[in-house]
Amino acid sequence: MRLRHRDGSLLHLAYCSNVHPADELDGVARQLERYAARVRERLDVAVLGVGLWVAAPALADAAAADRLSDRLEQLGLEVVTLNGFPYRAFHAPVVKRDVYRPSWADRARRDYTIELARLLARLLPDDVDEGSISTLPLGWREGWTPRDQATALRQLEGVATDLERLRARTGRRIRLALEPEPGCTIETVAQAIDVLASLAPDWIGICLDACHLAVQFEEPVQAVERLRAAGVPIVKTQISSALRVEEPSSAAGRDLLRRFDEPRFLHQVRERVDGRIEGADDLPEALDGALPAAHEWRVHYHVPVHAVEHTTQDELSATLAALAGGAAALTRHFEVETYTWSVMRDAPQGDDALVSALADELTWARDRLAALGAEVLA
Numbered sequence: 133m134r135l136r137h138r139d140g141s142l143l144h145l146a147y148c149s150n151v152h153p154a155d156e157l158d159g160v161a162r163q164l165e166r167y168a169a170r171v172r173e174r175l176d177v178a179v180l181g182v183g184l185w186v187a188a189p190a191l192a193d194a195a196a197a198d199r200l201s202d203r204l205e206q207l208g209l210e211v212v213t214l215n216g217f218p219y220r221a222f223h224a225p226v227v228k229r230d231v232y233r234p235s236w237a238d239r240a241r242r243d244y245t246i247e248l249a250r251l252l253a254r255l256l257p258d259d260v261d262e263g264s265i266s267t268l269p270l271g272w273r274e275g276w277t278p279r280d281q282a283t284a285l286r287q288l289e290g291v292a293t294d295l296e297r298l299r300a301r302t303g304r305r306i307r308l309a310l311e312p313e314p315g316c317t318i319e320t321v322a323q324a325i326d327v328l329a330s331l332a333p334d335w336i337g338i339c340l341d342a343c344h345l346a347v348q349f350e351e352p353v354q355a356v357e358r359l360r361a362a363g364v365p366i367v368k369t370q371i372s373s374a375l376r377v378e379e380p381s382s383a384a385g386r387d388l389l390r391r392f393d394e395p396r397f398l399h400q401v402r403e404r405v406d407g408r409i410e411g412a413d414d415l416p417e418a419l420d421g422a423l424p425a426a427h428e429w430r431v432h433y434h435v436p437v438h439a440v441e442h443t444t445q446d447e448l449s450a451t452l453a454a455l456a457g458g459a460a461a462l463t464r465h466f467e468v469e470t471y472t473w474s475v476m477r478d479a480p481q482g483d484d485a486l487v488s489a490l491a492d493e494l495t496w497a498r499d500r501l502a503a504l505g506a507e508v509l510a
Contacts (some may be wrong), residue, residue: 133177133498137157137356143506144212144260145497146181146368147171147490148469153223155187157196161203163368167487169207173354174491179208183467185215185222188240191247201255209290211224211255213368213465216248216265217311223474228398228414232316233272236284245308246294253304262305264368264465267338269310269318270327276317285330292332309339309367314347314400314432321345321355325362337365342451343372346444349404352451369455371497372470374416374444375431380423388442389419392433394475400432434470436489438496441467449500457504466501468493 135143152163164182172180182204186355191195204211218231219241234240245267265379270276270284291308299305310328312318318327324338338359345355359366375392379385380403390398393415401418402411404427412418415431423429433445455462470493473479473486502508 133175133181133494134179135498135501136509137456138505139460141461141464142176143456143461143466143501144181145466145494145501146183146211146213146468147494148183148185148215148467148471150185150215150218150222150469151473151486151490155220156190157186157193157200160184160186160190161200165207166483167490168209170483170487171490171494172208174487175494179210182209182211183213183215183469184211185218186248186251187218187220187222188244188247191244191251197251199255204255210257210260211252212257212262213264213266213467214248214252214262215467216245216267219244222471225396227396229272231398232272232503234267235280235464236268236287237271237280239287242287242291245291249295249298249306252306253298253302256304261303262307264307264309264339266309266311266368266370266467269312269316269324271317272316273315273319281317282311288331288336292335295335295507307365307367308336309370310336311339311341311344311370311442312348313341313344314402314411315398316499320348321350321358323369325358325364325470328364329362333363333365337367339368339370340366340451340455340463341370341372342448343370343374343432343434343444345451346374346447347400347402347432349402349409349430350486352447352454356451357455360462366455368465369451369463370467370469371437371448371452372434372435372468373439373448375433375435376442376444377431380418380429381425386419389415389431391427391477392431393419394398394477396475397472398432400431402458403427436470437468444506452500453504456501456506463510468497
C-alpha cells in the first residue's frame with residue numbers, strides 16, 4: 133500500500149513474504165498468488181506491497197525472475213524492499229543460529245546481497261527508482277573476531293561500490309540496511325552508529341526493527357534522534373512487536389512463556405535490572421534460570437502487530453510516531469514482519485486464517501500511519 137506523508141514523500145507499506153516457505157522463484161510466485169493476492173483483495177486496494185524474501189539458491193534462475201516480475205504485475209503486487217537477512221532454509225525444522233550464517237565476514241554474504249540488489253532493480257515499479265534491502269548486523273557475537281570485523285567492513289565497502297555501479301547501469305538506487313538484533317555483533321542503535329559511521333551513508337544505513345528495539349529496552353524517540361544526529365540514514369523500518377511478560381516468575385507468567393517456547397527460531401530474552409540489560413540467548417535458557425526474573429521480560433518473538441495483550445505494541449506505536457509523525461518522514465519503507473505465524477501455538481489454522489491475519493496486521497499499520505497524518509492513497 134502507498135501513503136503520502138505530509139512532507140509530500142511517498143510511503144510504502146508492505147508485509148514480508150518470509151512468512152511463506154519458498155526456496156525458488158517460481159515457488160515465491162505461487163505463494164504470492166496463494167496468499168498476497170488474496171490479502172490485497174481482502175484489503176480492497178489496487179496494489180499491495182510485498183517485502184520479498186528470496187533464498188540464495190533461487191537467484192541463479194534469470195528466467196524465473198522475469199516470470200516473477202510478470203506475475204507481480206498480474207496479481208496487483210509491488211516490491212520496493214527485500215529481506216536479505218535469512219540466506220536459505222528459513223522454514224527448516226530448526227533454524228536458530230543458522231539464520232546468521234553466512235556472516236558478513238564470508239564472501240557468500242556479499243555475493244548474495246548483490247544478486248538481491250540486481251533482482252530488486254528488475255522488480256521495482258516503473259514509477260519508483262529506489263529500493264531497500266535489510267541484512268544481518270554483521271554476524272552473531274560469539275566467536276566474532278577483530279579479523280572478522282575488518283573483513284565484514286571491507287565487504288560492505290565493496291557492496292557500496294557495487295550498488296553505485298548498479299545505479300549507473302540501471303538508474304535504480306538500491307540501499308542496504310543493517311538490522312540490529314539482540315545477540316548479534318550489533319545489538320543496539322549505539323553500536324550501529326559506531327559501525328555505520330565508517331561506511332557510505334548514500335548506500336548503507338540502518339533497518340530499524342521495532343521488535344528488536346523494544347527487546348533491548350531502547351526508547352524509540354531517543355534512538356531515532358541519535359540516528360538523525362549521527363547522520364545515519366534509516367533506510368527501512370520493520371513493523372514488528374515483541375512478547376512482553378511483566379511477571380516472568382509467576383505461575384501465569386511462566387505458563388505464558390512456555391506457550392511461546394518452540395524449536396524453530398531463536399527467541400532472545402532481555403530483562404532490565406538496576407538500569408542494565410541482562411540477557412539469555414534463547415527462551416529455554418531464560419526459563420531454566422539464566423535471568424533473575426525479578427522484572428519484566430521482553431522476548432524476541434514477533435507477535436501480531438495488532439495484538440495488545442502481552443506485547444510491545446505501545447513501543448511499536450512510539451517507533452512509528454518518531455519516524456512518521458513529524459514534519460518530515462525519516463524513512464519511506466515500512467515492512468510488517470511477523471514471520472512466526474507457523475509456530476504460534478494459538479494461531480488460527482489454514483490459508484483463510486493467515487490471509488485474514490496478514491490483512492488485519494496491515495490494516496493496523498495503515499491506520500496507525502494515517503493517524504500520524506499520512507494520506508492513504510488508492
